[in-house]
Amino acid sequence: MTDRYAVIGNPVEHSRSPQIHAAFAKQTGQDLTYERILAPLDRFAATVDAFRATGGKGVNITVPFKMDAWRYATRHTDRAGNCGAVNTMKWDGCEIEGDNTDGIGLVRDIERNLGVGIAGKRILIVGAGGAARGVAGDLLREEPALLAITNRTEARAIEVAQAVNALGTMQVISADSLPDHQFEIVINATSASLSGELPRVPAACFARGALAYEMMYGKGMTPFLTLAAGAGARTADGLGMLVEQAAEAFHFWRGVRPDTAPVIAMLR
Ligand code: NDP
Numbered sequence: 035m036t037d038r039y040a041v042i043g044n045p046v047e048h049s050r051s052p053q054i055h056a057a058f059a060k061q062t063g064q065d066l067t068y069e070r071i072l073a074p075l076d077r078f079a080a081t082v083d084a085f086r087a088t089g090g091k092g093v094n095i096t097v098p099f100k101m102d103a104w105r106y107a108t109r110h111t112d113r114a115g116n117c118g119a120v121n122t123m124k125w126d127g128c129e130i131e132g133d134n135t136d137g138i139g140l141v142r143d144i145e146r147n148l149g150v151g152i153a154g155k156r157i158l159i160v161g162a163g164g165a166a167r168g169v170a171g172d173l174l175r176e177e178p179a180l181l182a183i184t185n186r187t188e189a190r191a192i193e194v195a196q197a198v199n200a201l202g203t204m205q206v207i208s209a210d211s212l213p214d215h216q217f218e219i220v221i222n223a224t225s226a227s228l229s230g231e232l233p234r235v236p237a238a239c240f241a242r243g244a245l246a247y248e249m250m251y252g253k254g255m256t257p258f259l260t261l262a263a264g265a266g267a268r269t270a271d272g273l274g275m276l277v278e279q280a281a282e283a284f285h286f287w288r289g290v291r292p293d294t295a296p297v298i299a300m301l302r
Contacts, residue, residue, distance in 0.1 A: 037066040038089060039287065042081055043096035046070045048252070050301065051094055054280045057300060058292040066091075066288075078102040082123070092124035092287045094280075097225065100134075100164030107132025117171050118197050119164040122283040133286050136165060137172025139279025140221070140249075140272075145176075147274045147298070150219065150245050152176035158207070158217040159183045160233050160258075161224035162190035165249055169223065170194055174202040182207050182215070186224070186233065209234040216241040220267070222248045222258040232257035237265040244268070251276055274298055 041051040047070065055068035071093075073081035078099045085093060095103040103120035104110070111133040114120050120132035144150050157178045159166050162185035173181055182205040185191035195204040207215060213236045220240060226233045227250040235258065240246065246262030249272040259269045277298045285291045 035065075037091045038085075039066055039068045039092050039094075040071045040085060040090060041068070041094040041096055042071045042073050042078070042085075042099060044073055044075055044098065046072050046096065049096060050252075050276065051096075051280060053301070054277055054297055055284065057297045058281065058284045061292050061296070062284075062288070062290045064288050064290060073099065079106055082106060086125060092122070092283075094283055095121050095123065097164070100168065104132060106130060113137060113171060116197055116200060117167045119167040121164075121168060121279065122286055124287055133283070134168045135279040135282035135286065136168035136275070137170070138282050139275045139277075140169045140247075141172050141176060142278040142294075143270075143272075143274035144219070144245070144247065147278075147294075148245065148270055152178055152219070154179050155218040156180045156216065156241070157182065157219045157221070158212075158215070158239065159221050159223050160235055161185055161222065161226075162187070162194045163223070163225065166223040167194050167197060169221070170198045170204060171201050174198060174204070178219075180205060180217075182217070184209055184212060184234075212236050213238045215239055217244060219245045219247065220262065222246070222250070222256075225250070227253055227256035227258060230257065232261060235261065237261055240265040240267040242266065245270065248272060249275065273301055277301065 100119040108130045114134040122133040183191045184207045191206045224233045244267040246267040251271045251273040
């Protein structure tokens with residue numbers, strides 16, 4: 035029997051996850067299908083219930099449901115435990131296990147694919163939604179010199195810092211004082227680029243030779259990447275992270291680890 039998986043989001047039609055998981059399944063000889071499911075904004079749980087009832091085996095969760103997924107899961111992996119956001123679930127009867135593979139996906143893309151070490155670096159995360167929550171703990175585990183967070187709504191940045199404080203200190207920096215700081219890695223984890231907007235990040239905060247990482251993918255030179263390039267930073271989008279987090283989800287479901295390099299090359 036072919037096993038069914040899906041990505042649930044709203045919107046979801048832009049998701050490249052079906053293409054990625056189809057490539058992983060072909061590469062590893064796993065018998066599965068992977069579809070997109072658009073969930074109404076107030077019906078995340080009902081949408082997952084329906085997919086489970088019709089034989090679905092597991093799901094990925096994208097914007098804006100990662101925190102709903104955390105609440106839906108009956109238990110969490112260690113890396114999803116504190117962060118309050120889940121992007122991958124599988125189940126056994128009524129037992130729903132929630133994981134978060136975004137952080138390991140980002141770390142692998144920065145370290146392995148882009149060849150930039152995280153240990154000892156000064157890092158800024160811009161944004162405090164599900165994506166920022168998902169990556170904060172994994173970045174702290176790599177022992178940067180500083181992990182800082184800034185967000186349009188500062189209270190949400192404080193919540194993210196509190197959520198991961200068992201793993202290390204995350205410094206909350208207001209947008210007004212950002213020009214006083216410099217970072218070697220600046221990660222745009224806002225959804226501002228979706229609407230072509232620039233979050234409040236000054237050009238002065240990119241250190242010489244910094245990496246500017248845009249989590250969004252497929253939008254070319256976003257206002258954030260354009261600002262960073264103008265400040266002399268190296269730029270990268272989130273396509274590598276997308277494929278790496280998908281590979282970790284595939285491993286969580288199937289126990290098999292696909293090779294990501296050919297899939298990143300195919301999507302580029
Ligand atoms: P959320 O909706 O949970 O959070 C959105 C964040 O963006 C909030 O911090 C919000 O600030 C901020 N924001 C939105 N618009 C603006 C704006 N105009 N100016 C400044 N800040 C803004 O989204 P996610 O955290 O789930 O996703 C964030 C981005 O990361 C998305 O673009 C998503 O596609 C991408 N992503 C990519 C992944 C990959 O694998 N490459 C994986 C996961 C996410 P406030 O709190 O003030 O509202």
